Amino acid sequence: MKADGGIGRRVLLAAAAAFPFGAPVGAKAAMRAATLDWAILETLLALGHPPVAATELVQFREIAVEPPVPEGVADLGLRGLPNLETLLLARPDVIFNSNFYVALEARLTTIAPVEGFTLYRPGVAPYEAALAMTRRIAARLGIAAAAETLIGGVEADFARARQRLGPMDRPVLPINLGDARHFRAFGFDSMIGEALRHIGIENAWTLPTSYSAAAPLGLETLARHGEAWIAIIGPVPPDAADVLRRSALWRALPAVGAGRVMWLDPVNPFGALPSTQRFARLLADALVASRGDARG
């Protein structure tokens, strides 16, 4: 596609978004996808088919970090309050939606056909749903092979991590810190929990994921899991880390005393395959690095 004088900036941007790596060989006009959901956004990016529009890109770049969002993807604003006019003007051919934004579905269908997914359901392990979602999105976009490549890559990474770590004698407790006194734990019904299962690590948190915007669990709950490694998944609220280091309870926790705490870079807590892959990699790195320090 060439830019002659008659083509406006928007067309160019849209073209850049639709064909991020140059025009795909042999493709007809590629499907223009859009989404409100971050798990779907990262899936589209990892499939090599960035959406024309998605939500809260500023935060996404900070929290989900990868895959990188190319310039030219229209920012729809808040996930709770997406800008529908911008969505319309991005001219999507298909909108992928999730159960979190099902309230908006009726509005979305007036803009483009909507395909909905339910990845997260309290009490249900989401890995199979994530595979199915990845495949269905790819099929819809006519790039079915890309889904298999992505899934193959993720599972190869899992296998590599399993190999690096060897047999693990201790479980891991994956958490998000809300503040210095509260956390949110990820159980078997989260993609974080699924990542643990796939790299052969026991999840210390046997209850369902604490689904909520708030971090509902008091830090003392961690004391019940004295044997586990604690994996603190970023982002960590700015003042929480300092307060924590001074906290008497925190220092009294067996895992903390034995140096079994890992601070991981930010991961999209409710993501799909790509953030699961990222988490598995970050965790394996951290475990390998810190097992040397804290034998036991």
Next chain:
Amino acid sequence: MRWSQAVVTPVADPRRRWLGALLVVALALIAALAARPVVPGLEETMLWQVALPRAAVALLAGAALGLSGALLQHVLRNPIADPSTLGIASGAQFALTIALAYAPGLLGFGREAVALAGGAATAALVLGAGWRGGLDPVAVVLSGMMVSLLVGALSATLILAKGDYVLSLFIWGAGVLDQQDWGSAGTLGIRLAMGLAASLLLLRPLAVLGLDDAGARSLGVRLSGVRLAALALAVWLAATVTAEVGVIAFIGLAAPALARFAGARTIRQVMLAAPLAGALVLSLTDSLVQLGGSQGRDLAPTGAVTALLGGPLLLLLLARRRAEPRRHPASAPVSRRLSRPLPRLGLLAAGAVLAALAALCLGRSAQGWHLATGPLFMELLPLRWPRLAAAGGAGAMLAAAGLILQRITGNPMASPEVLGVSAGSGVGLSVMLLAGGASGPLLFAGMGAGALAVLAIMLIVAARLSFGPESFLLAGLACGASCMAILSVVLSSGGMAAYMLLVWMSGSTNRVGPGEALTALGAALVLIAPVFLLARWLSILPLGPGASHGVGLPVRQARLTLAVLAALLTGMASFVVGPLSLVGLMAPHLAHLAGFARLREQLAAALLIGATLLVLADWLARLVVFPYQVPTGLFAALIGVPYLLWLLNRAQRPRCA
């Protein structure tokens, strides 16, 4: 002073009451300690670094709030002043929220300093607004609670805007006392000791302050300096508590009242007894919250529970007040009455049409501003007209509800938002959401029922307690605060219901489709038409029951019908724009201000103005921070709250004696 400080019957032996209270609190504390979760291997730490510091923090924070409340009440000569009713606590919390979201580096200087800045700013705002009116107690607290509402709405928007930091913002929203070392207890203990010492130093000048200004000045006390010092002390104590444990509402209100109830009379007695009472009340609440929970999780945030109890307490304090001399209530601004209203109504209608056109045509996209015409217009129309129709319909409904409420209560400052009716519809909504209801009609039924319930309570309160006009408003705000506390318990429980509630509270027209828009318009037509037919009732009711009976009006029946109508209007409108827009307050006033004095004219004008206001707010809300949208209800409230503050301030001026 018209207040009932001295009306309380003297107690035979105050010491007995204190002993009894101490015993109850101690028992609850021991029960909570005994019921604490057992963590194998960490029993000692859990007792010494978690359970006991928490017990200490409850006592110390309660005492600090009690002292802060006692100082505020004394200095302002206002028995309903406290850090929460003056907006100090929410200001402090808002400052922490902003700092956390946008300038986390600031928190490095210390949470306390940030909280103090926020608390001091809101205190200055609220007291500054009431200063010229001689700091009339009810008016000052009214402003304080309005500012709290506004600041709460701004916080909700920040939460929406900042994705992941939601976690801690929620927790700060309703104070929690969990501890894991003695850090907070130490900080609070030192601040409390310093606060008590400073209060004792101020005791003599403060006692003089209890006299009237002239008397005090003649004794050579520099009034403003003493007042300012005591105020600063109170704000600092409240800000410290907020920085350490979040917003714990109404303890500062309850403590001095309890102290007086237990027999404290002189300022020295109150200054000592109020911290003690505050400590006992907060400790008891916190023990109960722990006992009511399970598996180491509290029943609800402690701060939300105190806020829940605060509403009824405020009502009680208001009811104890001696009969208020019937003053001329704060009236809506008036200008000259129009002799020929039709041309001006036409003007208003033209304005509404212009606003609608702007909302339909003028927009913003990634490329900048655009005027949508031709095919682009037709394409954007299906997205824009439902918002427009819903906002306009909601504005008209709120205007009608506001006018009805102002007439049946005889109170020109009444409105669905101020009387807590909108918040009541939120409680109805959350009940429906928690019960698993998701369909529009069910949710709406819940909201209507919630609105009606609150309105019924308010009307009963008004009838039984013969409140003056401003106390009545305050009772409404108190009722609204209790409803908001229920909502914050639901919010802190998390889950899907919490998410939907948060979206609703911020008041967004985003999810409105043609179906909802037509429903809103249809409801507006069906519900507003009878208001025109009932114009006679509405013009007679404000004259009072006697006069109304005299002209053969079935007062009871008329009030009931109109109340149901207002509740339905409010429920439907808040479904679209959330609980907080204040259009219901502003629209009837602006209509009056424009010279529409006869009821039907005022109603017609208010409808047009209300619709225009919300349409404009909705339009601007999607433009100002494109592509991010400000919730519509919030945007309207940003105009409404300053208006109300101005109105309150203006109404007081002629009256300072």
